[in-house]
Amino acid sequence: MTSPITFTAAGGGSSSAGAPASLQPAYLELREPPAGGGTANPGASLGKIKFQFNPKELSLAKNAKWKREAQRNAKKSGPPEFTGSDPSKLTLEMFFDATDTMDDKVVKAVEQLFSCCVPTEKSRQGKKGSPPWVIFQWGGLTSFPAYVSGVTAKYTLFTPSGTPVRALCTVTLEEISGEQGGQNPTSGALAARDVHVVVAGDTLASVAYRAYGDPALWREIADANEVVDPMRLRPGTRLLIPALEELEGRHGQ
Structure with a gap:
């Protein structure tokens, strides 16, 4: 069947x-x-x-x-x-x-x-x-x-x-x-993932802090979304947020 x-x-x-x-x-x-x-x-x-x-x-x-x-x-x-x-x-x-x-x-x-x-x-x-x-x-x-x-x-x-x-x-x-x-x-x-819609004033570091409590994880968000210039985030852009356990699995290898 x-x-x-x-x-x-x-x-x-x-x-x-x-x-x-x-x-x-x-x-x-x-x-x-x-x-x-x-x-x-x-x-x-x-x-x-x-x-x-x-x-x-x-x-x-x-x-x-x-x-x-x-x-x-x-x-x-x-x-x-x-x-x-x-x-x-x-x-x-x-x-x-x-x-x-x-x-x-x-x-x-x-x-x-x-x-x-x-x-x-x-x-x-x-x-x-x-x-x-x-x-x-x-x-x-x-x-x-x-x-x-x-x-x-x-x-x-x-x-x-x-x-x-x-x-x-x-x-x-x-x-x-x-x-x-x-x-x-x-x-x-x-692992489950989330999506964040960028608003005025957002930075990758601030998004990482809200998602993980650690602004230093902004590079993982940049890599997941292939962001070339992290200083230029357009409002309305949807960012894929990898699950924390997925990041832990990568860093633990």
Whole structure:
């Protein structure tokens, strides 16, 4: 039994820090798998894969397994018995374009996605090859911890020398652990997050103090929102506030 859900965005244009909430940049956060395997908290950050253009829609699927016992001489089939469920799967598209620069940045972006389908170097050295943990982030939307189970890249435009400068990639994320329930991309997130709307007089330090009681944590808020100039916060800007336990997990690594 499959239960697909598709989330459609109002707009899929590119975005930058300090933009309205509808233009928050989407990205895939890569983390080292837990040392020694298992499904504990992930390891150190391996960077991000940024969306050049925000996705237009997200498809989420969940499969459930049921068994029916045959009943002799019965006119109807027996009641279904639940035997387990498969992990949730999130499918999204990533569009890359380099027609403005005509360089190889599209090829590098696709190679970075493909690298998510193989074990990390650290896990191979530990004799337990595991793929990087991947978490889809878009504003206040946070997916379950997952790994990339499949990437399909379709090159649609090339330079005269044959270098691809446009590609459409279909990426499938599969849930790491089936413990997290719910058919919602936010189910199973590493930590809850909040959103703060900037008002006149706000600074990142003051926002950090209100959120955590520690103004020194303003850099974490800046990093989460890719703020280039922390001295220029426009009123009305929506800032993603990472949960305190998420910050503690990063600093404890």
